[in-house]
Amino acid sequence: PPRQRKRHDSSDFSPPRSSKTIKNSVSSQRETIFRDRDGRKRDLKQERREKRKAESKSVADKEKYAKWGSGVVQHKNREENLKATMKEMEKPLNRYIDDSDLDSTRRSELHSGDPMLMYMMNKKRNVKSETEVKVMPKYKGPPPPPNRFGIQPGYRWDGVDRSNGFEKKYFERMSDRKANRIVEYQWSTEDM
Numbered sequence: 001p002p003r004q005r006k007r008h009d010s011s012d013f014s015p016p017r018s019s020k021t022i023k024n025s026v027s028s029q030r031e032t033i034f035r036d037r038d039g040r041k042r043d044l045k046q047e048r049r050e051k052r053k054a055e056s057k058s059v060a061d062k063e064k065y066a067k068w069g070s071g072v073v074q075h076k077n078r079e080e081n082l083k084a085t086m087k088e089m090e091k092p093l094n095r096y097i098d099d100s101d102l103d104s105t106r107r108s109e110l111h112s113g114d115p116m117l118m119y120m121m122n123k124k125r126n127v128k129s130e131t132e133v134k135v136m137p138k139y140k141g142p143p144p145p146p147n148r149f150g151i152q153p154g155y156r157w158d159g160v161d162r163s164n165g166f167e168k169k170y171f172e173r174m175s176d177r178k179a180n181r182i183v184e185y186q187w188s189t190e191d192m
Contacts, residue, residue, distance in 0.1 A: 136155060138152065138155055139155050141157070145161055
C-alpha cells in the first residue's frame with residue numbers, strides 16, 4: 001500500500017518542531033560553560049577578580065620600586081624640604097621683634113666679626129664630640145722602627161721589636177740601592 005501523508009490539524013498553524021530547535025531554545029537560556037584543558041569548569045568572574053587583584057598589586061609594586069629607584073633618602077629629603085617650605089609659607093610676610101623662630105635662626109648664624117665666635121665654635125665642637133664615636137688612644141713612646149706600610153704600633157706596644165729582622169734588611173737594601181744610584185749618576189756625569 002502506498003504511504004499516506006499525515007495531515008496536520010488546521011487549528012495548529014505553527015511548523016512542526018524538530019529536536020534541534022528545542023535544543024537551541026533551551027541553550028539560549030543557559031549560560032555558556034567554559035572549560036580548561038583538563039575539562040574542569042572555569043569561573044570567569046573569579047579569574048577576573050584575581051586578575052584585577054594581581055594588576056593592582058603589580059601597580060603598587062611598580063610605585064614602590066620607582067620610589068626605591070629614585071632613592072629613599074632623596075625622597076625623604078624632598079619631603080622635609082617641602083614641609084619646611086610649607087611651614088615658611090604659613091608664616092606671615094612681615095616679622096616682628098618678638099618672633100621666636102626668626103630669633104632662633106639669627107642666633108644660629110655665625111658672623112666673622114663676632115667676639116663670641118670662638119666660644120660658639122668650641123661649643124658646637126663639644127656637642128659634636130659627645131655624639132661621635134670614641135677614638136682609641138695612640139702610641140706614645142720612643143719612635144718605632146719604620147715598616148714598609150707606615151703602620152703605627154698599637155697604644156699598648158711596649159717598644160720591644162720582636163720581628164725576625166726582615167723589615168730592617170728591607171730598608172737597608174732600599175737605602176743601598178738609592179746610594180748606589182747616586183754614586184752611579186755622579187760617576188757617569190764626572191767627565192762632563
